[in-house]
Amino acid sequence: MNSKFLKSDHIKLYKRENSNYWQMKIKLPRQKSIRSSTGTKILKEAEKIALKYYSGLIKKNYINFKKSQPVFKKIHLVETADLNKKEIEYILNESKKYIKFNKSKIKKINILEGRTIFNLFFEDSTRTRTSFEVAAKRLGADIINVSVRDSSINKGETLLDTMTTINSMNPDILIVRHPEEGISKKISSIVEASVINAGDGSHEHPTQALLDALTIKNKFKKFSKLKIAICGDILHSRVARSNIIILSKLGAKINVIGPKEWLPKNIKKFPVNIFTEMKKGLYNCDVVMMLRIQKERIVGKIMPNQKSYFKKYGLDYNKLKYAKKNAFVMHPGPMNRGFEIDSKLADDVTRSLIQEQVAMGVAIRMACLEIIINNRDRFIND
Ligand code: NCD
Secondary structure (H helix, E strand, C coil), X not given: CCEEEECCCCXXXXXXXXXXXXXXXXXXXXXXXXXXXXXXXXXHHHHHHHHHHHHHHHHHHHHHHHHCCCCCCCCCECCHHHCCHHHHHHHHHHHHHHHHHCCCCCCCCCCCCCCEEEEEECCCCCHHHHHHHHHHXXXXXXXXXXXXXXXXXXXXXXXXXXXXXXXXXXXXXXXXEECCCCHHHHHHHHCCCEEEXXXXXXXXXXXXXXXXXXXXXXXXXXXXXXXXXXXXXXXXXXXXXXXXHHHHHCCXXXXXXXXXXXXXXXXXXXXXXXECCHHHHCCCCCXXXXXXXXXXXXXXXXXXXXXXXXXXXXXXXXXXXXXCCCCEEECCCCCCECCCXXXXXXXXXXXXXXXXXXXXXXXXXXXXXXXXXXXXXXXXXX
């Protein structure tokens, strides 16, 4: 058969038996090939026609490709500092469909079928670990839970060795909680799997801040006029850090309130107003986010007396009156009831969004898993 290839095999010109006209076959990456007649018997003309047709297709395809590009293109989620406003909004929007889905009767789709996810928790957690597990299972993925007790860390193997071993099993995503700050980022640089930071020491907890933002968005629709107070043990709280970054990028005003010794030295570098008194800090706030006193991170330092701390900084109905009339209360859990928050207020569903936060956690984590897997397919698995 008479034939010729152009553009490194993307265009084939050929003649059919019993025809003198040149035919073209054009194949673009990841697309079905197109066959058509060039309408000419002259090879030089057929080449020109095919090349013109080919560049038209490339252009159209490029535009479509650009249109279908996600706003969030990363394959890891280790720091909120890495996210811009558009990316945060994109993740929040992608979570919306899962809020509805999680209320339906059958809570399972198989979009992550055949994908392997590891939950690697080197610090205690019930809420976050199960939230990721539920999210992964509802999307049809296989999830393997590794807790510190089963870990070879106890046998002297280093954490990074453990990660390399797990990486050899070809997982798609590793969800990592660990007391060391910055460890998720380190792991993401040595494994091929994607890494989601589920809390690294006092540093960051991106999915918690995203689920908090989603909870707030559901109540207020926008962030631009909101004033949000983040209160208590700011110094040791990864939740505070990630929330300050995410909520301020979304346009909310943030007040941080806590005893002086629990305000980080570099707090002035963050876009926040700083208070040491609840009365002043809560003034005109729409949301009051309480933090758990991180007892496990306050070692070798003096722990405040529960009664006197609660009197000054614990949130109860009386202190909540300093905020806006219908202000909402949030807490990432687990709570130290009677220490940083009044037990009755925490359970009061007319004021407290704490249960709502848990529900939003599953939706956010489903969206994050889906987005990250899609990005892997688009950008590295192809
Ligand atoms: C937070 C955490 O572990 O950082 N909790 C959570 O993710 N559910 C907050 C906390 O432990 O205080």
